[in-house]
Amino acid sequence: MVSNAVVSSRRSFLKLSATAATVAGFRMVSEPILARAARHKVAANRKDTILLDSNENPLGPSTGAREALAAMIPDGGRYRDELSDELIQLFAQQEGLKADYVRLFAGSSEPLHYTVLAYTSPTRSYVTADPGFEAGVFMSKVSGARVVAVPLTKTYAHDVHAMVASAPDAGVIYICNPNNPTGTLTPHSEIEYAAENKPKGAVVLVDEAYLHFCDAPSALQLVKADKDVIVLRTFSKLYGLAGIRCGFAIGRADLLDRLDNFGGNFMPITAVSAAIASLKDPQLIAERKRINAAVRTETFQWLDRNGYSYIASQSNCFMLDAKRPAKSVIAAVAQQNVRIGRVWPVMPNWTRITVGTREEMAHFQAAFKNAMDGTVASPSARGLEDRVGISMEASRRRRPS
Secondary structure, three states, X not given: OOOHHHHXXXXXXXXXXXXXXXXXXXXXXXXXXXXXXXXXXXXXXXXXXXXXXXXXXXXXXXXXXXXXXXXXXXXXXXXXXXXXHHHHHHHHXXXXXXXXXEEEEOOOHHHHHHHHHHHOEOOEEEEEEEOOOOHHHHHHHHHOOOEEEEEOOOOOOOOHHHHHHHOOOEEEEEEEOOOOOOOOOOOHHHHHHHHXXXXXXXXEEEEOOXXXXXXXXOOHHHHHOOOOEEEEEEOOOOOOOOOOOOEEEEXXXXXXXXXXXXXXXXXXXXXXXXXXXXXXXXXXXXXXXHHHHXXXXXXXXXXXXXXXXXXXXXXXXXXXXXXXXXXXXXXXXXXXXXXXXXOEOOEOOEEEEEOOOHHHHHHHHHXXXXXXXXXXXXXXXXXXXXXXXXXXXXXXXXOOO
């Protein structure tokens, strides 16, 4: 008997619409692309560089995932599409979801972009936080949507009430929780407010790429309640599979059907097998959350001792105040074989730092202190907006008075 998940997956493989043809040339903008665009050339090719600029997990795949990857090599000549169904069924069972409420993608960047394409247009706006993850802003240029970028609150949460009020024509309200780049949380009650008070026909897109690093409740409860909510999950962060690429979009089947217009393909069997092994490890989330929290706390303690300002995060990244244009500090740190960054236009003196291993953070501390003390020259650095041609600042809309 063929399951609903397989039928849904095959439908997405086969569905090619006129809409898909019109956007076939668009370029996805993901975390590694944005990080690469913001990097200074001085450290671009040094293999010994400490990488703290892409929110990767330095621990990499778990032992079980590595064993699954190796075991899959002999089957590398096969598509093994039944593995995708196995992964969907496993995740749905663990989370108490219907299998056709889960779609599988190579990471969460694809469904983020497809959701923007499916639900925004010249008459339906894209609403996001500022600062926030920029991918949806870039894709709104393809859909022709107006971008409404709403400042975070004083506690660096999404100002959900302002987001809802600022765009009666919203097609997508994007909430990353914990937020990228600040690593801060938005209360679940606020996400519930967005789901209940959004404009008719809009979806609330909740990006939970970093949820496993904290204790916040998931928005999957809103999906189970059949709200107009799509939740994104990825194996790129806590699970350490960033370069292997696997993730989910979770929502009502009718909401996810609209994403099928823009893409779909067989998943790499290595990614699927590693994801299955990761989900089957009952200790993995708790152990890696503990490790990340311990190193993050130690880093914050060092920053406190040295008088540096930062935003307290519950994720695997945080924002650090350089007290000067942060691009120059990023470049000075890069001179010492440590990559940090990037800069958001609304916070030009702040830069995002990924939490690495204890050893990596020790290298970061030394390099950052040297940069702040002026013991390392700061070569000029071009910003992200210069490299890729789009600035969040130009798109930002302040809340109505």
